Amino acid sequence: xxxxxxxxxxLKETPAEAQIASHRLMLRxxxxxxxxxxxxxxxxxxxxxxxxxxxxxxxxxxxxxxxxILMPTIQxxxxxRESGRYDAYGPEMLRIxxxxxxxxxxxxxxxxxxxxxxxxxxxxxxxVPKMLYHIQWKFRDEIRPRFGVMRGREFLMKDGYSFDxxxxxxxxxxxxxxxxxxxxxxxxxxxxxxxxxESGPIGGDLAHEFLVLAETGESxxxxxxxxxxxxLGDSAIDYDDADQLAAIRRxxxxxxxxxxxxxxxxxxxxxxxxxxxxxxxxxEVGHIxxxxxxxxxxxxxxxxxxDGTRAAVHGGSYGIGVSRLVGAxxxxxxxxxxxxxxxSVAPFxxxxxxxxxxxxxxxxxxxxxxxxxxxxxxxxxxxDRDERAGAKFATMELIGLPWRLTVGPRGLKAGTVELxxxxxxxxxxxxxxxxxxxLSLIYAGV
RNA sequence: CGGGGUGUGGCGCAGCCUGGUAGCGCGUCGGUUUUGGGUACCGAAGGUCGUGGGUUCGAAUCCCGCCGCCCCGACCA
Numbered sequence: 001x002x003x004x005x006x007x008x009x010x011l012k013e014t015p016a017e018a019q020i021a022s023h024r025l026m027l028r029x030x031x032x033x034x035x036x037x038x039x040x041x042x043x044x045x046x047x048x049x050x051x052x053x054x055x056x057x058x059x060x061x062x063x064x065x066x067x068x069i070l071m072p073t074i075q076x077x078x079x080x081r082e083s084g085r086y087d088a089y090g091p092e093m094l095r096i097x098x099x100x101x102x103x104x105x106x107x108x109x110x111x112x113x114x115x116x117x118x119x120x121x122x123x124x125x126x127x128v129p130k131m132l133y134h135i136q137w138k139f140r141d142e143i144r145p146r147f148g149v150m151r152g153r154e155f156l157m158k159d160g161y162s163f164d165x166x167x168x169x170x171x172x173x174x175x176x177x178x179x180x181x182x183x184x185x186x187x188x189x190x191x192x193x194x195x196x197x198e199s200g201p202i203g204g205d206l207a208h209e210f211l212v213l214a215e216t217g218e219s220x221x222x223x224x225x226x227x228x229x230x231x232l233g234d235s236a237i238d239y240d241d242a243d244q245l246a247a248i249r250r251x252x253x254x255x256x257x258x259x260x261x262x263x264x265x266x267x268x269x270x271x272x273x274x275x276x277x278x279x280x281x282x283x284e285v286g287h288i289x290x291x292x293x294x295x296x297x298x299x300x301x302x303x304x305x306x307d308g309t310r311a312a313v314h315g316g317s318y319g320i321g322v323s324r325l326v327g328a329x330x331x332x333x334x335x336x337x338x339x340x341x342x343x344s345v346a347p348f349x350x351x352x353x354x355x356x357x358x359x360x361x362x363x364x365x366x367x368x369x370x371x372x373x374x375x376x377x378x379x380x381x382x383x384d385r386d387e388r389a390g391a392k393f394a395t396m397e398l399i400g401l402p403w404r405l406t407v408g409p410r411g412l413k414a415g416t417v418e419l420x421x422x423x424x425x426x427x428x429x430x431x432x433x434x435x436x437x438x439l440s441l442i443y444a445g446v
Numbered sequence: 447c448g449g450g451g452u453g454u455g456g457c458g459c460a461g462c463c464u465g466g467u468a469g470c471g472c473g474u475c476g477g478u479u480u481u482g483g484g485u486a487c488c489g490a491a492g493g494u495c496g497u498g499g500g501u502u503c504g505a506a507u508c509c510c511g512c513c514g515c516c517c518c519g520a521c522c523a
Contacts, residue, residue, distance in 0.1 A: 011457060013458050015457070016516080017517095019516080037516090090521095142521075144517095159523085287523065321523030324523055325523090357481095386480085386481095389481075389483055390483035390484045391484045392483085392484090410482070
């Protein structure tokens, strides 16, 4: 993509309303534009990042056996009356009325809707287990939207739902989602720690929140330093192996890690040695919980067991804040110059800076490089503006592309281009072949 | 919803107290400069001063209402 043909409205000055780094940088890098309180338009650069995150979430959901669907944003009040939540939900639910005076609502979540879909066809133990999910815009009329996309009113969420015959089976589904989440966040280049959450009306310990550690997080968290160092890495995961899944969950939920909602100072001190005790702040990016028959009972989603008895299906729901992740990623990956995207979600794989736009040799070499990068499957943003070098470098740094190639007359004389890494700041002079090969190798791994 | 702020060209702000008909910086556009880390110069465009009403000869400025947005608190992906 040539910058001159792209739509990248970067801001030199920081808009006054933005308080935290991710919000400031998203506005400055031209990723979003506010439409009204807590509601944003996604501009090309931001939309690209959002789609990259979505893609990874889709891949990891399906790897774990969840099946993609797409439910509507506007729902009928009828189902919500059946579940009893139409009155229970309160003013956070945006209620609307259609031309026939029917009560509708802009969905804040989809338990009712998905349970209705499931109950319409499933009737026996042979129909489970099933996990359905979608990535769809939600609306919650938050009391106080803030921090840009971190707490918007309209936001993109992955919400998944599991259906099982009983609690034990539901627990297997729960474990699949926990492992899937660990993989998802790791691929996104984030350290997200599963923390025991309030389990709500069902009780038990089957509720976890995933929090990204960041100074601007909204929750205070208490954790064992050792869990921060854990990774799934390349370990082969067999989602059909219930024992392996249970073991992973055990490993990841044994070290102390809780938010202020569930924190128990005495237990914290008893379980974690003083030097390993970490108190920090975190951004909630995921939430998984088992809710038993809470929706199946009122909505009549019943299954016949092998012994002929009928009972309500056991469900769980699993959320990932996709649009919030964009903000969380920036909170975790930025410096005073701008964003630093992990390769897996970067809007472009590499930025190309032509130091002497208008010079035949430089223009030709840049165009050639652009073609070769594209042929290697690497997305490139070529800054072909007639601008001073400093301005071009600053733009690349602001928008956070992980790699930058620089073409200039000095390098060309020596037959090289400069390849620089945004995170480390380290750069090296390479031949065009070597540079393309190196980038291909790096991106083959993400 | 309670508390605190704010609304003036695309962005950041001054002007408001002490009414006289709008200004600065950045950006944008047209030139010149051909640049190795936000270059310099010349020129230009762009504003219902959030909105409705009131006071006044005259309102961005004073008064009243409404709306938007931001921050702190209770809620959540």
